[in-house]
Amino acid sequence: MTPPGRARSWDTAPVALLRLDGAGAIIDANDTFRAWLDDATALDLRGTRLSSLLSVGGRIYWETHLAPLLRLQDRVEEIAVELRTPGGRRQVLLSAERHGGADPADVVIDVALFDARERSRYERELLAARAEAERSATSVRTLLTTTTALARAAGVEGVCDALVRAAVEEFRAQSAWVWLVDATGAPVLRAQSGGEPPPGEVTTALAAAIRDGGAAGGSSGRARRGTGPAGDEVELTPEGHVVVPLRGAHALHGVLVLVQRAHAGDEGLDRGALAAAGQQGGVALDRAVLHEQSISVAHELQRAMLTEHLPQPEGARLSTDYRPAERTLEVGGDWYDAFWVDDSVLALTVGDIVGHGLKSATAMGQLRTVVRSHAESGVGPAQVLARVDRFVQRHNVGFGSTLVYAELDVATGRLEFACAGHPPPLVTRADGEATFLWTGRWMPLGVASRPVRPPTAVVADASGRHVTGPEGEPSGQGSVELGWGDVLWLYTDGMVERHDRPLLTGLDELAQAALGTAGALAGELVSSLLGDGLNEYDDACVLRVERD
Amino acid sequence: MTIATRHSATVSGAPEGAPAMVFAHGFGCDQSMWRLVAPAFEDAYRVVLFDHVGAGGSDLSAYDPDRHSSLDGYAADVVELLDELALGPVVFVGHSVSAMIGLLAAARRPEFFDRLVLVGPSPRYIDDDGYRGGFSADEIDELLETMDSNYLGWSEFIAPVIMGNPERPKLGEELTNAFCRTDPAIAKRFARTTFLSDNRADLAAVRTPSLVVQCREDVIAPIEVGRYVHDHLTDSEFCLIDAVGHCPNLSAPEALTTAMREYLSP
Numbered sequence: 001m002t003p004p005g006r007a008r009s010w011d012t013a014p015v016a017l018l019r020l021d022g023a024g025a026i027i028d029a030n031d032t033f034r035a036w037l038d039d040a041t042a043l044d045l046r047g048t049r050l051s052s053l054l055s056v057g058g059r060i061y062w063e064t065h066l067a068p069l070l071r072l073q074d075r076v077e078e079i080a081v082e083l084r085t086p087g088g089r090r091q092v093l094l095s096a097e098r099h100g101g102a103d104p105a106d107v108v109i110d111v112a113l114f115d116a117r118e119r120s121r122y123e124r125e126l127l128a129a130r131a132e133a134e135r136s137a138t139s140v141r142t143l144l145t146t147t148t149a150l151a152r153a154a155g156v157e158g159v160c161d162a163l164v165r166a167a168v169e170e171f172r173a174q175s176a177w178v179w180l181v182d183a184t185g186a187p188v189l190r191a192q193s194g195g196e197p198p199p200g201e202v203t204t205a206l207a208a209a210i211r212d213g214g215a216a217g218g219s220s221g222r223a224r225r226g227t228g229p230a231g232d233e234v235e236l237t238p239e240g241h242v243v244v245p246l247r248g249a250h251a252l253h254g255v256l257v258l259v260q261r262a263h264a265g266d267e268g269l270d271r272g273a274l275a276a277a278g279q280q281g282g283v284a285l286d287r288a289v290l291h292e293q294s295i296s297v298a299h300e301l302q303r304a305m306l307t308e309h310l311p312q313p314e315g316a317r318l319s320t321d322y323r324p325a326e327r328t329l330e331v332g333g334d335w336y337d338a339f340w341v342d343d344s345v346l347a348l349t350v351g352d353i354v355g356h357g358l359k360s361a362t363a364m365g366q367l368r369t370v371v372r373s374h375a376e377s378g379v380g381p382a383q384v385l386a387r388v389d390r391f392v393q394r395h396n397v398g399f400g401s402t403l404v405y406a407e408l409d410v411a412t413g414r415l416e417f418a419c420a421g422h423p424p425p426l427v428t429r430a431d432g433e434a435t436f437l438w439t440g441r442w443m444p445l446g447v448a449s450r451p452v453r454p455p456t457a458v459v460a461d462a463s464g465r466h467v468t469g470p471e472g473e474p475s476g477q478g479s480v481e482l483g484w485g486d487v488l489w490l491y492t493d494g495m496v497e498r499h500d501r502p503l504l505t506g507l508d509e510l511a512q513a514a515l516g517t518a519g520a521l522a523g524e525l526v527s528s529l530l531g532d533g534l535n536e537y538d539d540a541c542v543l544r545v546e547r548d
Numbered sequence: 549m550t551i552a553t554r555h556s557a558t559v560s561g562a563p564e565g566a567p568a569m570v571f572a573h574g575f576g577c578d579q580s581m582w583r584l585v586a587p588a589f590e591d592a593y594r595v596v597l598f599d600h601v602g603a604g605g606s607d608l609s610a611y612d613p614d615r616h617s618s619l620d621g622y623a624a625d626v627v628e629l630l631d632e633l634a635l636g637p638v639v640f641v642g643h644s645v646s647a648m649i650g651l652l653a654a655a656r657r658p659e660f661f662d663r664l665v666l667v668g669p670s671p672r673y674i675d676d677d678g679y680r681g682g683f684s685a686d687e688i689d690e691l692l693e694t695m696d697s698n699y700l701g702w703s704e705f706i707a708p709v710i711m712g713n714p715e716r717p718k719l720g721e722e723l724t725n726a727f728c729r730t731d732p733a734i735a736k737r738f739a740r741t742t743f744l745s746d747n748r749a750d751l752a753a754v755r756t757p758s759l760v761v762q763c764r765e766d767v768i769a770p771i772e773v774g775r776y777v778h779d780h781l782t783d784s785e786f787c788l789i790d791a792v793g794h795c796p797n798l799s800a801p802e803a804l805t806t807a808m809r810e811y812l813s814p
Contacts (some may be wrong), residue, residue, distance in 0.1 A: 069797055264744035
C-alpha cells in the first residue's frame with residue numbers, strides 16, 4: 001500500500017525508514033520496518049511513538065538525549081538502540097533529521113534504522129572486554145593500595161587499622177570493623193572506622209560465624225585458600241553486613257565486617273578484591289602476631305638485662321633511664337650496666353648494639369657478659385675494650401656496636417675510661433662547668449682494634465667544652481678526676497643525634513640540659529631533652545653517677 | 549578556579565539588584581537545553597545558567613566519584629555556586645534530576661532559595677512497595693548498556709566547538725552534538741546516581757515554596773510521580789502542561805514559560 005507520491009524504492013530500501021511527527025509519533029513507515037515488526041502490528045503503527053518500540057534503556061535515552069538533540073541541532077546520527085520486535089530484540093543504528101517550519105504541526109522527523117545485529121554483537125564483545133579490563137584494573141589498584149597499607153602496618157593493631165581504613169577508603173564501605181578471636185575463642189573488636197559496631201545480636205551472630213569459620217578453617221584453613229572463586233569467601237548476612245574472613249596459615253584470626261554505603265552512584269562491591277584483601281589481611285596478621293611475639297621475647301630479654309639492681313656505693317649515687325623508640329616499638333640495642341671490679345672500683349658501661357629486635361637483644365646479652373668477664377682488677381678500660389673488640393671480631397656478635405666502658409674509684413674520684421665509637425662521656429662540675437671527654441677513643445667494635453683521634457670538627461671546636469687530649473698518638477684510655485658534687489653522664493646517641501642538626505649542636509643541648517637538671521635522677525635529663533613522650537626513631541639511654 | 553568557572557556559569561539579563569533565576573539542566577544534556585526558555589525571563593530576572601560537573605563546559609577534573617555518587621554531592625555544588633554568586637534568594641528552575649538536586653539544596657540552605665520550579669521531578673525512578681516510579685532496576689541496567697553502546701560516538705565531541713563562524717563552511721557538521729556534550733564515563737555514573745537514588749524521604753525537609761510542572765505524557769516522570777512530589781511537598785503547586793515527552797523546555801517552551809510566569813506573578 002504505497003501512498004501516492006512516494007517512491008517504490010522507499011519501501012524496498014534495505015534500511016527501515018520512518019517519518020515521525022514533531023512529538024515522535026509514527027506518521028509513516030516503509031515495508032522494511034513493517035517486516036521487522038511483522039505484519040500483524042504493521043497496520044497499527046500510525047500514531048505509535050517510536051520511542052515506545054525501543055527497549056526501556058533506548059526509551060530513556062531517546063527522552064533524555066535524542067529528543068533534546070533533535071530539537072537543538074535538528075539531527076542525530078549513528079545512535080545504537082534496540083528495537084523490540086515479536087521476534088526478539090533487534091539492534092539498530094538510528095539516524096534522524098528534523099524538518100519543519102514555524103508551525104509545530106509542520107514538523108516532521110525522518111528516521112533511518114540500519115540493521116546492526118552483527119556489528120553490535122561484535123561491539124558488545126569489545127565493550128564487555130573493555131569493561132572487564134577496567135574492572136580488573138580497578139581491582140588491582142584497590143588491592144595494591146590495600147596490600148601496601150598492610151605491608152606498612154606495624155603490629156596487630158596496625159594491621160586491623162589498615163584493614164578498616166582500606167574498607168572505607170578503597171572499597172567505599174560506609175563503616176567497617178575488625179573482630180579478632182582472642183585466646184578463649186571469643187571475638188574482640190580491634191578496629192573500627194566510619195561508625196559504631198552493630199548492636200549486640202549482630203555481634204552474637206558474628207561470633208557464631210567466627211566459631212564456625214574457626215572450626216572449618218582450623219586445620220583446613222590452608223586448603224580453603226585458593227579453592228573456588230575468591231569471592232565465595234565473602235558472605236552477606238541477612239542484616240546486610242558483608243563478612244570477610246581473615247584466615248592465617250593455621251587458623252582464622254577473625255573477620256572484617258563492613259556495611260556498604262548507600263550511594264546510588266557507587267558500583268557494586270568488588271567481592272573478589274575484597275576477599276583477596278581479606279587473605280592479605282590474614283597473612284599480615286600472621287606476620288604481625290609472630291613479630292609481636294618476637295618483640296615481647298626481646299623486651300623480656302632486655303628488661304631482664306636492664307632492671308637488675310644497680311650497686312649503690314658509699315660516696316656515689318647511680319641512676320639510669322631507658323626510653324624505647326616510638327615508631328617501631330621494637331627493642332632497641334641500648335643497654336647499661338654497673339658492677340664492682342674490686343672493693344673500691346666501680347665499672348660503668350653504656351652500649352648501643354646495631355640493629356633492633358630479638359637478634360640485637362641476644363647480642364646485647366652476650367656483650368654484657370663478655371664485658372663483665374673481662375673487667376678485672378688491674379686490667380684497665382683500654383685492655384677491657386680491646387678484649388671485647390676481639391670477641392666481636394672472632395664470633396661476629398654485635399659488629400659495629402658502640403660502647404663506653406669506665407672505671408670509677410669511688411674513694412678517690414679517679415675515673416678511667418675507653419670509648420669505642422660511642423658518644424663521649426659528659427662531666428658536669430659542681431661549679432657549673434660541662435666538658436665532653438674525647439680522649440680514650442676507639443673505632444666501633446669489630447671494625448679496627450686500635451685507638452683513634454677525636455673527630456676533626458671536635459678538635460677544631462673553640463668552645464672549650466670538648467677535651468680532646470694532647471696531639472700525637474692516641475693512648476686508647478682517658479682519665480679525669482671527679483670531685484664531690486661532680487656528675488658523670490654516660491648515654492647513647494638517641495639523646496643527641498637527630499637528622500635535622502649537627503652532632504655538636506646536639507651535644508651542646510645535652511650539656512645545657514644536664515647543667516639545668518636539679519635532681520639526682522637520670523630520667524630528669526631524658527625528660528628535659530626528649531619530653532615525656534617516646535623518642536621518635538631511636539631509643540635512648542642514660543647512666544648518671546654523682547659523687548656525694 | 550572559581551566555582552562559577554567550574555560550572556561554566558553565566559549571569560545575564562536584568563541589571564544587578566533584580567531577583568535572580570537559576571536554571572539547572574537535567575541528565576543527558578547541559579545548559580543549552582534552556583535556550584528556548586531562559587531568554588523569556590531576562591527582562592525581569594538576572595538569569596544564571598550553569599552546567600553540572602561532567603556536562604557541557606564544566607571542569608571535568610572537578611568530578612569526584614565519591615562526592616558525585618549521590619545527589620547530595622550535586623546539591624552541595626549548587627549551594628557552593630549560589631554562595632559564591634551571592635545573588636540573594638533565587639528562583640531555582642530544575643529540570644528532571646535537577647529538580648531533586650534543587651530540593652536537596654533548598655533543604656540544606658533554605659536562605660538561598662526564594663522559590664523552586666520543578667520540571668518533571670521524580671524522587672525515585674524505580675518501583676517500590678506501594679510506589680510506582682516507572683522503572684525496574686533491570687531496566688536501568690539497560691539504560692547503562694545503551695549509553696555504553698553510544699560511548700564512542702560521543703567522546704569525539706568533547707572538544708569545544710566554535711560556533712557562528714561564517715568562514716567555516718562545514719559549520720553544520722561541526723555543530724553535530726555541540727549541544728549537550730557530556731563526558732561519557734561521567735554521564736554513565738550520573739545515570740546511575742540519577743536513576744538509582746531514592747530521595748522520597750527528603751521531600752518533607754523542604755520548606756521553600758515550589759511549583760511542580762508536569763507534562764501530559766512523560767515516560768520518564770509520569771503524572772502519578774509528579775503528583776506524589778506535589779503531595780509530599782509543603783507549600784507546593786501543581787501545574788499540568790500540554791506537552792509530550794520529558795523535555796518541555798525544548799518541546800513546549802511557551803507552555804512552560806507561561807506556567808512559570810503565572811506561578812511567579814505576584
